[in-house]
Amino acid sequence: MATTSAVKRSAPFTPRTTRSTAAATADRDLSSRLARTPSATTALLPSTHKKYKAPLSAEARTRKVPTLPSVPGSPSKSRPTSRAGSRMGGGSPALTPMFPQQDVEDSLVDFQSVGVDLTGDDSGGDIGIPFDGVAVDKVMVSVRVRPPNGFTPAAWTTPDANTIHPSSNNSVSAPTPANRFTFDTIHIVDNTAPLYVAAARPHVHAFMSGYNAVVFAYGQTASGKTYTLSGTPEEPGIIPRALRDIFAFIRATPSREYLLRCSYLEIYNETIYDLLAPGVQGKGVEIQGGGAGNEVILSGLREEVVTSLASVREVLRRGEGNRRTASTDWNERSSRSHSVFRIVCESRERGDPSEEDRSSTPTMNGRHTPGLSGRQTPGPRLQAKGGRSVQTSVLSLIDLAGSEKATSDKERTREGRYINTSLLTLGTVISTLAENAAKGKSDHVPYRNSKLTRMLQPSLAGNARISVVCTINPDMGAVSESMSTLQFARRIKGVQLNAQKKEIVDTDALIERYRKEIEDLKQRLAEREQEAAPNARTRRLSAREQIDESQAMTDLNSRIKQLTKLILTSQTVGNGDDSRPGSPVKIDFDMSPYQLQQELLASRLQIESQSNQILSLEASLLARPELPASTPEDEKDKLIAEQARQIRELESVVKHHEEHEAQAQSGADAEQEWQSKLDAERKVVAEKEAWAAELVRQLEKEKRTRVQLEDERRALATFVSKFDSLGLGALSAASSPVKVMPSPGGAAAAFASRKGARLGMQNTGDVTVSRESSPIRMSLDLSMTGRLPPSLLEQTPEEDWNILGDVSFEAESGLGGRAGKGASKASTPTRLGKENRAVY
Ligand SMILES: Nc1ncnc2c1ncn2[C@@H]1O[C@H](COP(=O)(O)OP(=O)(O)OP(=O)(O)O)[C@@H](O)[C@H]1O
Numbered sequence: 001m002a003t004t005s006a007v008k009r010s011a012p013f014t015p016r017t018t019r020s021t022a023a024a025t026a027d028r029d030l031s032s033r034l035a036r037t038p039s040a041t042t043a044l045l046p047s048t049h050k051k052y053k054a055p056l057s058a059e060a061r062t063r064k065v066p067t068l069p070s071v072p073g074s075p076s077k078s079r080p081t082s083r084a085g086s087r088m089g090g091g092s093p094a095l096t097p098m099f100p101q102q103d104v105e106d107s108l109v110d111f112q113s114v115g116v117d118l119t120g121d122d123s124g125g126d127i128g129i130p131f132d133g134v135a136v137d138k139v140m141v142s143v144r145v146r147p148p149n150g151f152t153p154a155a156w157t158t159p160d161a162n163t164i165h166p167s168s169n170n171s172v173s174a175p176t177p178a179n180r181f182t183f184d185t186i187h188i189v190d191n192t193a194p195l196y197v198a199a200a201r202p203h204v205h206a207f208m209s210g211y212n213a214v215v216f217a218y219g220q221t222a223s224g225k226t227y228t229l230s231g232t233p234e235e236p237g238i239i240p241r242a243l244r245d246i247f248a249f250i251r252a253t254p255s256r257e258y259l260l261r262c263s264y265l266e267i268y269n270e271t272i273y274d275l276l277a278p279g280v281q282g283k284g285v286e287i288q289g290g291g292a293g294n295e296v297i298l299s300g301l302r303e304e305v306v307t308s309l310a311s312v313r314e315v316l317r318r319g320e321g322n323r324r325t326a327s328t329d330w331n332e333r334s335s336r337s338h339s340v341f342r343i344v345c346e347s348r349e350r351g352d353p354s355e356e357d358r359s360s361t362p363t364m365n366g367r368h369t370p371g372l373s374g375r376q377t378p379g380p381r382l383q384a385k386g387g388r389s390v391q392t393s394v395l396s397l398i399d400l401a402g403s404e405k406a407t408s409d410k411e412r413t414r415e416g417r418y419i420n421t422s423l424l425t426l427g428t429v430i431s432t433l434a435e436n437a438a439k440g441k442s443d444h445v446p447y448r449n450s451k452l453t454r455m456l457q458p459s460l461a462g463n464a465r466i467s468v469v470c471t472i473n474p475d476m477g478a479v480s481e482s483m484s485t486l487q488f489a490r491r492i493k494g495v496q497l498n499a500q501k502k503e504i505v506d507t508d509a510l511i512e513r514y515r516k517e518i519e520d521l522k523q524r525l526a527e528r529e530q531e532a533a534p535n536a537r538t539r540r541l542s543a544r545e546q547i548d549e550s551q552a553m554t555d556l557n558s559r560i561k562q563l564t565k566l567i568l569t570s571q572t573v574g575n576g577d578d579s580r581p582g583s584p585v586k587i588d589f590d591m592s593p594y595q596l597q598q599e600l601l602a603s604r605l606q607i608e609s610q611s612n613q614i615l616s617l618e619a620s621l622l623a624r625p626e627l628p629a630s631t632p633e634d635e636k637d638k639l640i641a642e643q644a645r646q647i648r649e650l651e652s653v654v655k656h657h658e659e660h661e662a663q664a665q666s667g668a669d670a671e672q673e674w675q676s677k678l679d680a681e682r683k684v685v686a687e688k689e690a691w692a693a694e695l696v697r698q699l700e701k702e703k704r705t706r707v708q709l710e711d712e713r714r715a716l717a718t719f720v721s722k723f724d725s726l727g728l729g730a731l732s733a734a735s736s737p738v739k740v741m742p743s744p745g746g747a748a749a750a751f752a753s754r755k756g757a758r759l760g761m762q763n764t765g766d767v768t769v770s771r772e773s774s775p776i777r778m779s780l781d782l783s784m785t786g787r788l789p790p791s792l793l794e795q796t797p798e799e800d801w802n803i804l805g806d807v808s809f810e811a812e813s814g815l816g817g818r819a820g821k822g823a824s825k826a827s828t829p830t831r832l833g834k835e836n837r838a839v840y
Pocket residue numbers: 001016019145146147189190219220221222223224225226227228331333334335336400401402403471
């Protein structure tokens with residue numbers, strides 16, 4: 001199936017006509033068969049089933065189970081004929097007899113149930129296709145004839161459900177006895193359900209029961225291999241149907257537990273590519289082993305554990321998206337590689353519930369977690385020493401690339417050569433095997449001549465149940481290719497098989513390792529819970545320790561849950577389809593409150609994520625464009641291609657936007673950082689400005705003081721000169737304790753002398769003005785030698801500084817309220833840092 005965008009070619013591809021038209025206009029024989037209803041086919045192929053019992057082993061090594069005879073059988077009377085009765089889910093009563101639970105061995109491979117559609121698929125009513133001719137030691141070969149293209153008469157006739165031969169109007173090949181082919185089943189209806197039931201379901205069930213199984217589609221290009229294997233959403237192919245059956249099988253087998261893992265690869269131009277890890281650089285996938293009797297190992301191939309139908313579908317979808325397809329002259333979406341979808345199933349019997357409970361889930365109150373009661377105890381044969389035996393089997397679902405002639409495209413021709421060479425090798429291997437089987441020879445089989453045959457070596461050598469669906473293009477122009485397909489089908493029918501069930505005590509099996517780890521973790525959790533119990537501790541834990549303890553228990557619990565989820569049982573697998581609601585979960589009331597809390601939390605998270613999923617699905621559903629069902633195929637393809645282009649564009653826009661956003665984010669971070677630096681700088685500047693303003697303010701204050709002092713000085717000078725001119729100096733001196741001789745102009749002289757002395761005292765320290773030279777006693781107390789902190793005045797330039805501004809006057813007599821006021825300024829620090837005090 002093509003899932004990547006195909007390179008469109010204008011010619012010579014012709015879009016397929018709708019199937020109903022084709023059926024109506026086809027060759028008479030085919031038309032009558034095509035028109036036949038599925039139930040008519042059922043009637044044509046009487047159903048006869050017998051129960052097949054697969055033995056199990058308790059041996060601690062691989063045990064060879066003798067080759068079984070053909071799957072025999074007569075139809076079971078208990079088998080439901082109505083599809084509704086066989087549906088899974090909703091507690092179908094039909095399930096119990098299908099997988100009887102009383103005996104573990106009986107429940108494994110029960111071909112009584114094989115014909116029952118567990119998938120609930122209502123597309124095919126002929127689920128009763130028998131297995132009369134299906135031998136487990138032979139390859140099962142089915143032929144599917146694709147509906148004819150257009151109005152061309154069909155080249156083939158199918159006179160009964162097992163025979164096909166050229167039709168009478170086949171001008172290329174005459175309907176001779178040599179050209180009459182008989183196979184297990186022949187399918188001409190579009191519906192894949194009957195083909196699946198007949199050709200694949202027995203192999204899926206055998207796989208689930210421990211046998212390797214291979215189902216592959218072989219045929220010319222555009223004959224319908226991908227349609228048969230993968231199908232379409234409306235008509236699912238063998239792979240999706242097989243997946244549903246696998247989960248249905250697990251659900252119907254309560255005595256065992258399973259672990260499923262899958263991988264998806266393609267062989268393109270003789271190189272193996274991992275479709276689940278397409279971008280992984282380096283060595284790629286290599287085939288190792290493959291010697292006589294050895295299994296092949298695909299090293300470097302990614303395997304993903306799947307736990308639900310939804311998860312395995314997702315893996316499938318991802319892988320299909322990475323397949324190489326291209327438009328060829330014959331098929332618009334031709335598979336250019338062989339693709340192999342592999343599922344590995346590990347299974348083992350579930351242990352004795354009571355023992356399992358005791359060892360795994362003790363609770364704080366000493367009781368044990370119930371929930372496993374009622375399970376079967378395995379027979380002693382299965383209890384091998386050192387552990388329980390594990391069955392491992394592989395199911396390979398292979399969509400081969402189609403054989404083709406050289407095409408008009410060089411690259412396609414090159415691919416075609418590789419495809420044809422590997423198919424040729426497959427044919428040679430099959431011929432040699434068939435011949436060896438027929439003649440009892442052991443001729444060399446050239447498995448190693450191609451990657452495909454090398455990979456399939458163990459299966460082709462006999463250790464697998466094989467089913468081949470050969471697809472035929474009914475057109476007259478494809479007769480020779482169809483003939484060679486039918487000859488291949490005839491040859492492969494001759495290959496002898498001898499599939500062995502592999503059941504060993506395998507401690508390396510993933511299921512065993514997980515189970516062991518779960519048990520260890522449960523043990524550790526139980527120990528921690530016991531330690532956490534009240535009275536169990538000798539000391540109280542700190543709050544930090546309690547948090548750590550609780551975190552450790554949460555981690556243990558979630559790891560246990562994670563691992564437990566990987567192991568599938570009939571109870572945990574639900575209905576196999578995540579899209580449908582599961583059955584209500586049983587609450588285990590013996591769980592500790594802590595465990596219940598964890599359960600609750602986990603459930604809430606799950607609900608939340610599912611709600612998100614629903615929302616996004618609804619959004620994408622709404623975004624989907626309306627497309628009428630009648631729209632022709634090529635229109636749909638165009639629309640799909642257009643949509644894919646739009647998606648790619650949007651993705652690149654989103655990517656660009658994300659990158660841009662990341663850049664913008666880092667820019668914003670830098671801007672924020674710089675902004676904070678700028679703010680800090682602004683703060684410093686503001687502080688400095690405030691400081692400068694304060695300085696200015698103080699300076700102004702000092703200036704005002706200076707002006708005031710200047711005024712006072714002048715007033716004083718005037719007063720002194722007046723005083724002297726009035727000759728009052730003597731009077732004053734008389735009352736003074738110091739006798740000063742009055743003399744005209746004495747006060748002015750004294751003042752001038754004081755001024756001189758003041759200037760001179762700068763370096764002398766203490767200066768006392770001579771009492772004789774002035775009527776004013778002036779004392780400059782310069783005893784304070786320590787410097788006071790510099791004032792603004794000190795910082796004022798020398799020329800601005802008025803020498804008189806620093807003199808304090810203290811009126812000795814009543815002269816002066818004014819003088820007294822001046823005295824109040826005495827505390828103003830001087831430029832010299834000395835406190836000058838004048839007393840008069
Ligand atoms: N049984 C069928 N009923 C209806 N349509 C079919 C059927 N088989 C094939 N077709 C259609 O025929 C076309 C070619 O089919 P398909 O791609 O499956 O061929 P193929 O064998 O896988 O080719 P290739 O080898 O080139 O990949 C598809 O469009 C497919 O839908």
